[in-house]
Amino acid sequence: MSATRAPSLKPRDLSIGSPLPDLRKDPITKLQLVKYAGASGDYNLIHTDDETARRVGLDGVIAHGMLSMAFLGQYLCWMASPDSVRRLTVRFTAMVRPGDVLTCRGRVKALSEGTGGRQLTLELWAENQRGEQVTVGDAEVMVA
């Protein structure tokens, strides 16, 4: 990962449209897909077995969409905290393959006062090394 120190989201420093810091993930490996299959319980072989993937018309295994969503979940935890996440909504828009390097990016969509603190609505996405968005969505986090 390119950044290890967590940034903090301070509402006073943010306004609508403010860009969020990038979180670049390590390249996705086949080993990671095997680990993710085991940890998540998603044993669909198109993610771990090239032969199965080819049989359904793919060039080879593709990553679980939920792995990219998990990266965005990490992104929220990194910027805020795992306690602060109220919602995460995504669409899977492109396939991710081993070797791809995903970067989580985003911007502030809305700021509002909610019960128990201020709520930030964030637009966020994961994009690959070619700048193509692969998982796109938004999220709500509570900030102090």
Next chain:
Amino acid sequence: MTTPAISEALIGRESEEVLVEVERGAIRKFAEAVGDTTAACVRGDVAPPTFPTTFRIAIPGLTFDLARVLHGAQEYRFERPIRATDRLRCRSRLADLYHREGRLGPMTFLIIETEGRDELGQLVFTGRSTVILR
């Protein structure tokens, strides 16, 4: 070869209630697989936001060939974070099913909603999955 069509008659079909005991080791293993370095997740104290994907809850009668499945969209909402030692009573329900003609032929869209409640019946999280069968 054709697979049996999944019909609209399944809309509203619900799973049994499943008791999920959230294990610290399962959280740690999930965080490790994702490469999620969030300290509370690495320790296994707090579940990462997408951890409910590990709660695999079958809806009776809803079976399909995994090779035909695409995950279209996913949402999770939280009333509070999920923590190790939580005992969650979870259910899934086929909220909707519809057919669309896509670029690659006919596709069936499934909307599956999941919820988890604590032992007092308080809502902890909800999930909404859009699954596409091609």
